[in-house]
Amino acid sequence: MQYWDTSALLKLYVAEPDSSDFLQLLADTGAPILTSAVTAIELQCALYRKEVAGDLKEGGAHHAFQKFQADVTKGRIVNVPAGDDVSAASGEIIRSAYSGRRPVMVRSLDVIHLASAVVSGSETLVATDLRLREAAKRAGFTLAPAG
DSSP states (O other), rough: OOEEEEEHHHHSSOOTTHHHHEEEEEEEEOOOOOETHHHHHHHHHHHHHHHHHTTSSSHHHHHHHHHHHHHHTTTEEEOOHHHHOOOOOOOOHHHHHHHHHSOEEEEEEHHHHHHHHHHHHHOEEEOOOOHHHHHHHHHTOOOEEEO
């Protein structure tokens, strides 16, 4: 199964220029999406930011978040709990990101996403955030979309 971070999941609920690519990626896999339990909070914040910025009509954030929650309820999206196993996996992600001549200035929520992907057994990370993608490469993930 693929692990999707919030930057990728957002494209399933809000029309963005590359949303169709992510919808196709989802259709091609046919399996449930794995994501962190913290994604719901991140996604809700991103949706309301878009509404306040005028990218969504009034009530659009609430409606889109309800669709996300319905997908979780239906098992299309599976939340990986942020427990002790994720905390334990975080240390290696952090060391990997900050090591070497060109450290990746990874953020704490990115580390939670990567550690959740490790704990879930995912080999592919679907994300658009460049720092997260770079840290994921260092951690040995295959990236989607490719490129």
